[in-house]
Amino acid sequence: MTSRILFILEGKKPDNSYARLLQEKMAENVVIQQYHTDIYALYSELKKDEYFDTVSMIAERDASFEYDESDFSQIYLFFDLDAQHDGYEAEALDKFRELLAFFDNETDKGKLLISYPMVEAFDYFSPNFLPNTSENKLQVFLYQHGDEKFKTKVTRFRKKNQSAGNLSLKVDYFVLINFALLDEEDIFNQIIDGTTMLERQIQEVASKKRVYIVSGYAQFIVGYFGSKYFDDILKKYDYQKMIVDVKEAN
Template sequence: MNPKSNILCIFEGEKREVQYFKTLKNIYFSELSILVCSYGNDIYELFKELKEDVDLDIIELLRESKNVPENEKILEGYERDDFSQVFLFFDIECQDEQFNTDNLLSLIDIFSEETDNGKVFISYPMIEAIRDIPTYEEYLSHKVTVENCTGKKYKSLSVNGLQKFNDPRHNNKADWNQLVKINVEKGNYISLGTKGEFTKIPEQKEIAVKQIISISEENNIFVLSSYPLFVFHQKPSYFSF
């Protein structure tokens, strides 16, 4: 068996999410041992499984996944106690028929601490938010309508901004530092309503509450990427914006 990993990162999908994460891992976390696997379904299916079994172990859930049979091999020999930190990365899926605000907030409460059940980071509206940057200045207030949050529509719209971010796999450290900066400021702008806040890590629950209000009142959602917030959460002292 491979040496125990101290961090487990769980992604909604198996391809693009993992590819993007590999790049930021090489830039910021090359010294750490991080095990990566996928859930293979959306955040509301995860909540459904947890609701059916409140004592369900996330490692066992992943290991027994029929959607991602590779997890059995990836997690062979591992138990929850083998990981000091667990992180989950999901899309909000606000256009999905299963979208449920109560379930979303409940799941964020369940996954609020990386050393316990795990900590979830949510992309709004989906993983492609990381490349949806009109300009640095416009990004702070940049939103997308719920109707345009479907996979096909949003994936097409998300490449209309700054071209250098169209494929984060090829972005360098300076580019990623910029992504961290603008997403930290935007996360705080969404949750606190203030501009120019770069030192505080925006809370996932506070962001979700404000996003739900925006969906309900304006039928749109602030574009926000989860990966840069994860980087800042792990290494806040690394940045001096």
């Protein structure tokens, strides 16, 4: 039987292009399926019946999706914080806690990977954000909710930063962000998990209605390729001497 991985996306054009980029880099057969509603609707349906699986739910909604649960070894769900139009309110954030607890296993219901504030975070990148030999700073950015729309900000940013398309450096950057956002009491030298990341973001939302710009796709890459991949990136940038420089996105 062919081993397949299922990517479930929100159904937006940028999301699809990022997923296809990953699809080209992976040995396994990746099936990309768009889910044209927010993830909480999927969760609500699955929660009604503990024996109903994610793949069957997708197939029930889309007749062209001709797969069953046995066709996939892993399931990943890529969604945005902004998928909830009230994503910065306490009630919506509590929902994401539920979602991460429910979608916590790629070999069962699926593993949820959240982009903050949205999938376009993957394009808010410049090689200048990475630590270098002269100034060992990692630049980490915050997006202020209620500011200029994030999509607009990213579009304008990309016009000024044509080199933002370097996939390898981009992954390095978002992996380093995941590491940089670990609290001191967390185990040193590990990738931040989805729940810890959410709680870290909630601290910023509660105080200033803002979030760290973080890509769910980078979280997937590290989880997929494993801890050695993560460790190699940390060593490459001499993480023990790395200075984290946090600033507002402009």
